[in-house]
Amino acid sequence: MSVSQTLGGPSRCGRVLGPSLDKIIKNAAWRKHSHIVSSCKSTLEKLDTLSDTGLSDPKSHVLGISSSDADFVLAPILLALDSNYIKVAEPALECIFKLFFSLGIVRGEIDSKASNPILYKIVESVCKLGGIGDESVELPVLRVLLSAVRCPCVLIRGNCLIHVVRTCYNVYLGSLTGTNQVCAKSILAQIMLIVFSRAEEDSMDISIKTVSVNELVEFTDKNLNEGSSIYNCQSFISDVMNASEGVPDLKLSQPIMVRELQNGEIKWSKGEQNEEVEEEEMKEGTESGSGVVSSKIREDGFHVFRNLCKLSMKISTVENTDDQVLLRGKTLSLELLKVIMDNGGPIWRTNERQVILYSVQVGFWFLNAIKQYLCISLLKNTALSVMSVFQLQCSIFMSLLKKFRSGLKAEIGIFFPMLILRVLENILQPSFLQKMTVLNLLEKIAGDSQIIIDIFVNYDCDVDSPNIFERIVNGLLKTSLGPPPGSTTTLSTVQDFSLRNESVLCLVGIIKAMGAWMDQQLKIGDSDLPKSFESDSAVERQSTSFSEDGVLPDCEFNPEMSYELSHAATLEQCRAYKIELQKGVSLFNRKPSKGIEFLIKTKKVGNSPEEVASFLKNNTTGLSETVIGDYLGEREEFALRVMHAYVDSFNFKSMDFGEAIRFFLRGFRLPGEAQKIDRIMEKFAERYCKCNPNSFTSADTAYVLAYSVIMLNTDAHNNMVKDKMTKSDFIRNNRGIDDGKDLPEEYLGALYDQIVKNEIKMNADSSAPHSKQANSLNKLLGLDGILNLVSWKQTEEKPLGANGLLIRHIQEQFKAKTGKSESVYHVVSDVGILRFMVEVCWGPMLAAFSVTLDQSDDRLATTQCLHGFRYAVHVTAVMGMQTQRDAFVTSAAKFTFLHCAADMKQKNVDAVKAIISIAIEDGNHLQEAWEHILTCLSRIEHLQLLGEGAPADAGLLLVPSTETDEKTAKSVGLQSLKKKGSIRNPAVIAVLRGGSYDSTTVGINSSGLAPPEQINQLIANLNLLEQIGNSELNHVFEHSQRLNSEGIVAFVKALCKVSMSELQSPTDPRVFSFTKLVEIVHYNMNRIRLVWSRMWNVLSDFFISVGLSKNLSVAIFVMDSLWQLAMKFLEHEELANYNFQNEFLRPFVIVMEKSESTEIRELIVRFISQMVLSRASNVKSGWRSVFMVFTAAAADEQKNIALLAFETMGKIVREHFPHVTETEATTFTECVRCLIKFTNSRFNGDISLNAIAFLRFCALNIAEGELGRTGKSSDDDSSVSVVDKDDPGVQSSTDIDDYVSCWVPLLTGLSKLTSDSRPAIQKSSLNVLFNILKDHGHLFSQTFWISVFSSIVLPIFNGTCEKSDMAVKDKQDSPTSKSPHPDGSTWDTEISELAARCLVDLFICHHSVLRPQISNVISILIEYLRSSMKSSANTAVTAISRLTRELGSRFSEDEWRKMFLAFKEAVASTMSEFITLIRTMDDFKLPANAQSYANIETSSDDELINDDVKDLEDDNRQTMASVISGMKSHIALQLLMSQVIKDSCKKHVQFLSAANIDIVVEIFSSIASHAQQLNAETTLRKKIRVACSILELTDPPTVHFENKAYKNYLYFLQDSIKSNTSVSAEMNLESQLVAVCEKIFQIYLNHADYHYMQQRKSEAKPPVTHRSVPLALGKKEELAARRCLLVLALKALSGLGRDSLRKYMANLYHLLVDLIGIEHSSGEVESALTNIFKSGGHSSTTSYQKRLTPLLIIYEMLVVIFICFIRPLLPLSSSLNSLLLDPMIQFTKAYQPE
Secondary structure (H helix, E strand, O other): OHHHHOOOOOOOOHHHHHHHHHHHHHHHOOOHHHHHHHHHHHHHHHHOOOOOOOOOOOOEEEOOOHHHHHHHHHHHHHHHHHHHOOOHHHHHHHHHHHHHHHHHOOEEOOOOOOOOOHHHHHHHHHHHHHOOHHHHOOOOHHHHHHHHHHHHOOOOOOOHHHHHHHHHHHHHOOOOHHHHHHHHHHHHHHHHHHHHHHHHHHOOOOOOOOOOOHHHOOOOOHHHOOOHHHHHHHHHHHHHHHHOOOOOOHHOOOOOOOOEEOOOOOEEEOOOOOOOOHHHHHHHHHOOOOOOOOHHHHHHHHHHHHHHHHHOOOOOOOOOOOOHHHHHHHHHHHEEEEEEEHOHHHHHHHHOOOOOHHHOOOOOHHHHHHHHHHHHHHHHEEEEEEHHHHHHHHHHHHHHHHHHOOOOOOHHHHHHHHHHHHHHOOOOOOOHHHHHHHHHHHHHHHHOOOHHHHHHHHHHOOOOOOHHHHHHHHHHHHHHHHHOOOOOOOOHHHHHHHHEEEEEEEEHHHHHHHHHHHHHHHHHOOOOOOOOOOOOHHHHHHHHHHOOOOOOOOOHHHHOOOOEOOOHHHHHHHHHHHHHHHHHHHHHHHOOHOOOOOOHOOOOOOHHHHHHHHHHHHOEEEEEEHHHHHHHHOHHHHHHHHHHHHHHHOOOOOOHHHHHHHHHHHHOOOOHHHHHHHHHHHHHHHHHHOOOOOOOOHHHHHHHHHHHHHHHHHHHOOOOOOOOHOOOHHHHOOOOOOOOOOOOOOHHHHHHHHHHHOOOOOOOOOOOOOOHHHHHHHHHHHOOOOOOOOOOOOOOOOOOHHHHHHHHHHHHHHHHOOOOOOOOEEEOOOHHHHHHHHHHHHHHHHHHHHHHHHHHOOOOHHHHHHHHHHHHHHHEEEEHHHHHHHHHHHHHHHHOOOHHHHHOOOOHHHHHHHHHHHHOOOOOHOOHHHHEEEEEOOHHHHHHHHOOOOOHHHHHHOOOOOOOOOOOOOOHHHHHHHHHHHOOHHHHHHHHOOOOOOOOOOOOHHHHOOOOOHHHHHHHHHHHHOOHHHHHHHHHHHHHHHHHHHHHHHHHHHHHHHHHHHHHOOOOEEEOHHHHHHHHHOOOOOOHHHHHHHHHHHHHHHHEEEEEEOOOOOHHHHHHHHHHHHHHHOOOOOOOOOOOHHHHHHHHHHHHHHHOOHHHHHHHHHHHHHHHHHHHHHHHOOOHHHHHHHHHHHHHOOOOHHHHHHHHHHHHHHHHHHHOOOOOHHHHHHHHHHHHEEEEEEOHHHHHHHHHHHHHHHHHHHHHHOOOOOOOOOOOOEEEEOOOOOOOOOOOOOOHHHHHHHHHHHHHHHHHHHHOOHHHHHHHHHHHHHHHHHHHHHHOOOOHHHHEEEEHHHHHOOOOHHHHHHHHHHHHOOOOOOOOOOOOOOOOHHHHHHHHHHHHHHHOOOHHHHHHHHHHHHHHHHHHHHHOHHHHHHHHHHHHHHHHHHHHOOOOOOHHHHHHHHHHHHHHHHHHHHHHHHHHHHHHHOHHHOOOOOHHHHHHOHOOHHHHHHHOHHHHHHHHEEEEEHHHHHHHHHHHHHHHHHHHOOOOOHHHHHHHHHHHHHHHHHHHHHHHHHHHHHHHHHHHHHHHHHHHOOOOOOHHHHHHHHHHHHEEEEEEEHHHHHHHHHHHHOOOHHHHHHHHHHHHHHHHHHOOOHHHHOOOOOOOOOOOOOOHHHHHHHHHHHHHHHHHHHHHOOOOOOHHHHHHHHHHHHEEEEOOOOOOOOHHHHHHHHHHHHHHOOOOOOOHHHHHHHHHHHHHHHHHHHHHHHHHHOOOOHHHHHHHHHHHHHHHOOOOOO
């Protein structure tokens, strides 16, 4: 064992001390240091006796040694240190280092008031040793001090810790070696880390990181790096920090009471009395609540922090303004504070009080330590121009902003303008280094997105805070634009360029941070829609979010700070309020009255004078003091009331007059006008006297004195006044002002001294201490835009002056806020706040990016601008801000210079890349902005084509491909351009000369030669475009598959617009965008139907528009592409009840219908034909569009188009009919409509007939498949309306199934075809329709049959008579002409007969179902009867006859009734029409000579005609001809209906009921009566006869009409009596028959003898014998015509039988007798009369008749003889008549049975 190993004994302490003591002995001077040597030897001897085996003394500060021995063994070390001899001190320092750190032997607390002073003395001695100035000992001293502080077993605190820090501080300031200075600074920084890391955890044993020396010399001392000083220093510190540590004493980490409780009172320890802290400042700290912290560790940290702040606030003296040592010390303090703030943890971010023992809650608010000391330090150093200080301030401010902003809202609101914005907004004369530092700081701020958001939310949206964000952005804009043109600046060109680039970088960082924050909140990857804020989710997001440096956000470390989570809507209201308030303030500063009016109107201020006065007194941010004074001095009523309220708001009680006027004038500046000052001072005097009633005799005294004070203030403090007012002058001037008395001279003298010593500042621009410093501060903060209140001179560091006063005022504000509740700090997670941020910053950013990109060619600058455009588009697009988004996209697109390729540079190519990146990154949100991007892509492709040497429209000549084709290399094409030189190439010239961005093409074609140099420049620019390959362009379109639903729709819309502009170019149409459009359709074909539908709505309109283009090549190209898409799309099967195929094919339909190009229409037909025939099984809803195309083709003017379409239709119907009918009903409707359209073919009649045959074929297919079966149940109550009123071709049903839906369009179509103008089509359609109904009607339900009959069958016969009449008229006019009538033209006789026959056949065939339609059928047939065509009438007769013949026996009583009622109605309607017709003859006047004839019956035709009559006007002739024609038609119709009824009833009269017979009787009776009445109108008959004579027409057969009507009437009655005796007896038809006969006799007698009725009426007069006038020829003819009816009536009577005849003979005898006396040209009448008399004379006799039998026999014999023999031989003689007839008549009357 060596000697060194045995020195010191076996103890651990001895092993450390022994070698060191031995070295001390060897190095000591024996004479000078004998006491040291002696002490060392004694100690070595003592150590030999000590060992570690015994128990450790807990009171000992050295491990393993007792307390008393510890002091003894450490005494030599202390002596060696105090010797100041380096050779002796060095071993001692080495020993202390080992004791403190290496082995952890020393332990305990080291402080001036500790119980172990030896350790304190040792540390103190080490500190003194470091101050001797010897460079060799400085590093060992620093190492010892660091090890002492680092030792986990030793707590150096209080004055001792301060002493250690001071020693290192002094070494840094005093050392002559750069390495030592760097080490001193590094060790200080490391000590700060140790102290405050322990304070954070409140523990000694913690992990502490090693300081970085490189970071410490970032701002200062870079020149101290001598060789490898920084590296050596770093190794030096690392060795100390990484040395092995001993086991700590856990008791040292426990809280230690610093205060003692004595008698229940708290007593402060006096350990701080030796600190170099001013007593006043200590008092301030104590009063503000800065009590001692609960833990000694944290207490030490607080004291170190406070002392560093105070060191940083020291300023130079007046005598030595350039004190570099003081400046270095200030700088070092700030650097250490920066280290503390950079590494500060939660303990610095909380206001939580530390709880000490016994629950005594007295503690320090750690956040207030920053506010009270650090913020004041930064504030005081703000005025310095030293670059290192400024940089450190900015760095510390960044730490405060990053970590403590929630607790320092007000302070940051002050520091930002003072420290950052004042430099940023200085454009003309800035300090380059300062501004660059600020820009770097802003760049760091922009790196934290949450800071950017918080700044805007808490300041720009806060009414009481400056608009920091807005000013930052505007300041950066101004910097990026540089000094205005023509202005002078201190910056060099390079400096200005650097500042511009850096400002742009900051703006880019800001918008990037906004986008990053937005993405974080929205979680773009998961959701594309913004989500409203929810508190729970927001807190969760914040708790898991970290800032870039890994530190939790500020608000997380301040859980008890006054902050709240806010919604964007709330902040929007706050910001709107602030903007409006600032607008009002600005207006007030220009026009006070207008401003107050605006503020009241917007409810920012109440409308009462008191509220306005309060607003002015509080001096709301930005109000001008000068304007306030001017407004208060106004004489207007409201302003005067406001001034009174303003003054009355002050309380001057117990206030000295000078203080009162100073206090009063601090809020505004007195106006310059004397009258205004007078009004204000007058009110002030009144108020002062009211508050202090015993101060002056009257208010006048105060008023005059106030004026004197104002004058004195101006005189004393105005440098322009040379002769100053003395005190005696002031006293003399104010004599007698107190109501004639003098104020005390002492009072006036004191007032004089006060004013002279302390100026009253009234000017807002003054820097006096009492002039409204708060307002000056607000203006400095930018709230009024005034930045020159503080003179920022570089050399000014005076403690007093403008800066000092302002700083003092702000300091007072800081202290006043200490311990008070702060304003609310808002934390927002609602991305809606970005809208308001973008509204503030988008304009400046757009200007900055655009100007820089336009003016600068620096690649870095332009790249940053393009990044800014990308980030700005991202934010504005996601937020849906269309205007802002489009502005950025448009600007970026313009900077591509693709519209002017000759001027392109690298930055323009980079802009193209940026545009592509925007398209890929933010495609989901670009919406309308896609158009600009796609336009750029189109222009790129155009330029690439030019580079290849291909013509611009070459794409139109190629077959389009749906796949992406890679273009060939451009080098070959470029060579082609190079070879051309200055050729006359319009495309090249257009690109060279350029065009506007908004032009549809790259350039405007123009003539002229392109010089070779321009060609070479173009080639160079096209070479630049080679950086953008086809893969990049194609990637944009391929990426469309990843776009969301909104994005893809917007993309398609924009691409359609761009493609449209390309294709419609009049000079060089291009297909690039169109081919890409086809590609994206392929890419996105698998999207869901909802999205596809929206896409196709856009694409469909596009295809239609382009398909109708006048450029045939373009239209063909587009239609071909659409066909390929359709073929591709039809590969996917469509489910039932979907309609997308139909929508997909809709463009074909519309283009087919509207295109004027024959080639396009033919191409579409061929495309559709090929598509359908090849994909028929996949076509579902698309059939509708297919048939609509063929429908349009059927009406086409080109024969080949119609033939091709019909050929395909034939194949569809024959081969693919099941596919058609399996879809919806409207599909079959379109099919039928198409076939019907083909029936109208103008080219080939065979097409029309074949189309009808196809309709028949369709019906057969439906029937065979039972598609039309709806069930045969007649109980179906469903209501079906087959044809809609608006569209007869489409059904409108409330409850109809698909089977019925197939029949309806087919039958409806055929029904419409019956009105076709071509007879062949009419005939064919009628046959097919009724054959279908007859053949397949059994499949129809009764309900459906009713609907079919009413909606399909009956409309065919609408206007039946008109159709037939028009046909006849047309044939008469032109046998080959066709009627242009729109509803169907005409029917000829054959068609009309066929229709009626088909109708009757159908009714007979399905009578069981169609029974209810009997009345409609009869009505139709009656219409036939009413036709003017004889053939139609004959058809009707035949049809009705067949109907009654076939179904009469099956007719029910109701059916007969319906039929007869139909006839009855028809008869009545025709009669009313006829009456209306003949009324037109009322205006016709007979000639005068015609009126002279008493009886028209006795006149001849010639007698009625003379020359006057022949001269009738043409109008009357036409009227008469119309009436005569109508009368003849009417008579014929009445007779025909009468005949039809008679014939119908003849065979079935036995089946008729009494009611039906009664209806028939009414019909016959009405017709007969009508006929008789018509003949009775003598005047009318006269007019008609005259008219016929004039017009040379035959007379209407009125007599024939009457005869025929009565004949049919008699026949029906006879048949009814004969065949239906029971009903006849029930109805007493015999009496009706007799009545009719009697009527006939009377009519005949009336026309036979003109005076017959008059004579018959004069029964009371005796018979007069006179001579009868012979009958005229006309009369004889008429009687001859009526004779047959007379005979028929007589025969009818005779046919009744004797009994029946004799029953009615009493009424008939006189008529019969009268008939005997009339001349008859035929013997039929006499024969009939004879039969009657014979039949009436041989009945059974009664008693009465027995008496008269002989007489009657004689009478009858005479009558018979007379009639048979005498009358024919003798001429008619009146006397003979009287002789023969009168006795018979008298006899008959006398003996007539009662």
